[in-house]
Amino acid sequence: MVTGAADVAAARRAVESLLDEIDLACSRFRADSELSALNRAGGRWTAAGPLLLEALDAAIWTAAATGGAVDPTVGRALRVIGYDRDFAAIEPSREPVVRLGPVPGWQAVELDRRAGRVRLAPGVEVDLGSSAKALAADRAARAARTASGAAGVLVALGGDVAVAGRAPAGGWPVLVAEDCAVPVDGDGEVVLISDGGVATSSTRVRRWTRAGVELHHIIDPATGAPVRGPWRTATVAAASCLEANAAATAAIVKGDGAAAWLAERNLPARLVGEDGCVVRAGGWPGSEEVSR
């Protein structure tokens, strides 16, 4: 979405090109990606391009800034519970659910930026799903604005929304939903943002069953298993989409402490409880209200 006179085709090309590059560098489901090579390396140093290094940096920052609530070393935990291929290809399974215990932690990722290489501790597998898409949205918004000459740009990648440049008067209107597949003219709360990004994490999407157990994709690093907590969906606005997504996923993992953690950081947030109760915090419109 662009504002003002702009070369929309150029904006689209810029976004698509960036997404192709991110996919090739960071996808866990492509055998030819740099990340897959790293996960297969068995503790050896592996060459990494600038984009993978940036994505790993972002993932490590996310882990550190959230107190370890959102950690990139959940790759193996996700794989063993069945999220081992593109989500669209996952079928219900009768295989037993295997749980590994706490994930190794971001300290198991060693970056050598100068030499352009990465090493994981043996047995560690990285998943960048909790940060790479948001990072891509931030980068895509900037790239689209540069390529198109637009005054302002909004990029939405599967629920991760990033804006760049000047917002329209009043701000960019964004529909808040539990599933990004809800159309923009669907029912729901609308908020206006003028900078940064807004992102939502939810246990309501990307669910699958294994041995009759319903699973989802948000792993609690402390247990190595899908989060079980009071919140099913968290939406956060922040200075970038990466930061918004980090905080939203952290809120799901932090559970009872999430609202206070968000409020301490003045992060506007909307939390939906397992019972449908909505809590707003950190300056989100209607903060202090609780509604059902």
Place this chain on the structure above:
Amino acid sequence: MSQQARKEQEGVVVRRLTVGAGAAALGLAWYFTASATTAAPVAFGAQPASDDQPVVGIEQLDDHVFVRTVHVPAVRPPAGGVRAGATASASTASGSTAGARMTGGAAASTSAAPAGAAPAAIAQPVPAAPAPTPKPVATTGGSTPVK
């Protein structure tokens, strides 16, 4: 990279502790037990700012463990905050975002005066019309991979 150079680069090595007792003294024995075999240095490379958050990291070098504090920038709120739009529904989501010509996935409609509306013959005080409800241009929600 030498041990000393690494210290200088990362800047903020705060403690040097022998295995076990020192870590336990900081209440980190549990942490060390869990991650000693995998702990590895991670450099963030940024100087701590006033709002940075200290994060404890552990580095194992030979027979020693370094417990260090690294500073990472905190998650920042948006400069412009978040403002309320109206609750959207299929029947109320019309409107425009003033001053914007939007092009892209979802078209934003522009509100217009109802056909046949009579102009006011005489200027009279009227209640202020509510601001037009902007139509959402994007949805944030739990992510479902594109199929």
